Amino acid sequence: MKIGILGSGNMGRSLGILWAEQGHQVFFGARTTEKGKAVAELVGHNTQGGTNDEAAAFGNVLLYTIRGINPVEVISSIEIFNGKILIDCNNFEIPEGFTYQPIEQSLAEKLAAEVPNAHVVKAFNTFAQEIFELAPTPLKDYKVSVFVASNNENARKTVMQLALEIGFTPVDCGELRNSRLIEGLGDFIRFLIIGQKLGPYATISVDVLPPAQSERLGGRQSSNLR
Amino acid sequence: MKIGILGSGNMGRSLGILWAEQGHQVFFGARTTEKGKAVAELVGHNTQGGTNDEAAAFGNVLLYTIRGINPVEVISSIEIFNGKILIDCNNFEIPEGFTYQPIEQSLAEKLAAEVPNAHVVKAFNTFAQEIFELAPTPLKDYKVSVFVASNNENARKTVMQLALEIGFTPVDCGELRNSRLIEGLGDFIRFLIIGQKLGPYATISVDVLPPAQSERLGGRQSSNLR
Numbered sequence: 001m002k003i004g005i006l007g008s009g010n011m012g013r014s015l016g017i018l019w020a021e022q023g024h025q026v027f028f029g030a031r032t033t034e035k036g037k038a039v040a041e042l043v044g045h046n047t048q049g050g051t052n053d054e055a056a057a058f059g060n061v062l063l064y065t066i067r068g069i070n071p072v073e074v075i076s077s078i079e080i081f082n083g084k085i086l087i088d089c090n091n092f093e094i095p096e097g098f099t100y101q102p103i104e105q106s107l108a109e110k111l112a113a114e115v116p117n118a119h120v121v122k123a124f125n126t127f128a129q130e131i132f133e134l135a136p137t138p139l140k141d142y143k144v145s146v147f148v149a150s151n152n153e154n155a156r157k158t159v160m161q162l163a164l165e166i167g168f169t170p171v172d173c174g175e176l177r178n179s180r181l182i183e184g185l186g187d188f189i190r191f192l193i194i195g196q197k198l199g200p201y202a203t204i205s206v207d208v209l210p211p212a213q214s215e216r217l218g219g220r221q222s223s224n225l226r
Numbered sequence: 227m228k229i230g231i232l233g234s235g236n237m238g239r240s241l242g243i244l245w246a247e248q249g250h251q252v253f254f255g256a257r258t259t260e261k262g263k264a265v266a267e268l269v270g271h272n273t274q275g276g277t278n279d280e281a282a283a284f285g286n287v288l289l290y291t292i293r294g295i296n297p298v299e300v301i302s303s304i305e306i307f308n309g310k311i312l313i314d315c316n317n318f319e320i321p322e323g324f325t326y327q328p329i330e331q332s333l334a335e336k337l338a339a340e341v342p343n344a345h346v347v348k349a350f351n352t353f354a355q356e357i358f359e360l361a362p363t364p365l366k367d368y369k370v371s372v373f374v375a376s377n378n379e380n381a382r383k384t385v386m387q388l389a390l391e392i393g394f395t396p397v398d399c400g401e402l403r404n405s406r407l408i409e410g411l412g413d414f415i416r417f418l419i420i421g422q423k424l425g426p427y428a429t430i431s432v433d434v435l436p437p438a439q440s441e442r443l444g445g446r447q448s449s450n451l452r
Contacts, residue, residue, distance in 0.1 A: 142435050
């Protein structure tokens with residue numbers, strides 16, 4: 001798969017390196033050609049580097065790491081996104097005292113409104129950079145969820161597969177509207193990591209437990225699922 | 227500990243039974259004496275049953291399972307809550323198509339405003355009734371999080387201990403304002419359980435992973451924790 005990284009900071013660099021290691025062709029884009037090339041050279045094989053424009057033109061799948069900034073400010077023409085898968089991995093800035101505001105519109109929905117002809121996918125926003133250091137092993141054993149939402153089913157499945165390949169456990173979260181809930185998880189885990197001092201290796205995941213063998217408490221009537 | 231259950235439906239019944247099994251004195255309250263007594267008789271030892279008023283008078287710790295209803299409609303005088311620990315385990319009703327509205331004020335904050343002299347604690351709202359069937363074993367092995375928030379530290383610690391005793395893994399979530407995020411988790415897991423058909427044994431938990439042994443990707447700079 002041809003993957004373009006828009007913004008080659010920590011998130012972009014880490015995911016790009018991990019995907020290149022899996023055999024994908026990765027183009028690291030940055031504000032300047034020099035910066036993009038410098039990141040690409042850290043890896044060597046399967047990678048190129050240059051501008052964000054070049055990265056966007058190169059990839060069928062694009063990772064958008066530039067939080068809250070309209071692509072028109074970064075890319076010369078948004079036509080370049082037409083029909084492409086555009087992954088939004090961002091969270092809102094942490095407010096003073098973790099007093100998060102309710103999410104009326106997610107960053108992913110905002111991005112989708114700005115680039116209406118791209119297939120925007122929410123993913124990779126619910127853990128710290130440090131988790132990538134564990135990928136793909138031993139991460140696979142820890143079953144860390146990547147929550148994936150998109151209005152385009154093919155885009156969602158593609159990103160779930162890309163998450164799986166580098167050791168995560170993808171969770172299908174349906175339509176892009178649900179990115180509001182996923183960004184809420186991003187807010188929550190950052191509160192626990194920083195505010196509650198659980199540290200950067202704290203993760204939040206879904207786990208389906210084996211069913212109970214008996215129902216002594218009357219388990220069939222799930223009143224709290226009302 | 228003396229625990230009063232306000233509203234002895236599935237949630238109240240299950241938690242009450244589990245706490246009674248741990249040796250706590252549990253009073254099951256309901257709208258009628260008969261209903262409260264009937265639930266208490268299901269267990270037998272360490273339990274009594276009667277009205278919600280009686281349950282509120284009995285317990286030092288109270289479980290409020292009556293979603294979104296102001297206690298003045300259920301209890302003859304809210305003075306009875308003064309200085310008591312009041313656990314709110316509720317979530318908002320699921321809207322059509324899981325189109326949850328942003329949480330401006332959590333149910334727990336609303337309850338705290340209605341009963342200002344109680345120590346309101348958010349907890350036990352992020353899994354289905356069925357999970358209680360696994361408590362306290364094998365639940366303990368699955369490390370299922372109970373997210374606990376309260377402005378009163380002693381109340382928070384007490385509820386964390388009560389969660390621990392029945393096989394859960396309590397997570398200290400600080401002040402009651404954070405119940406907005408916790409209720410967001412409740413919305414999300416119900417979406418996955420019902421909407422995405424993961425079923426009632428789907429849980430959401432925090433896990434702190436062992437740190438990586440090397441930092442080949444440059445893990446120290448957590449750009450996505452901004």
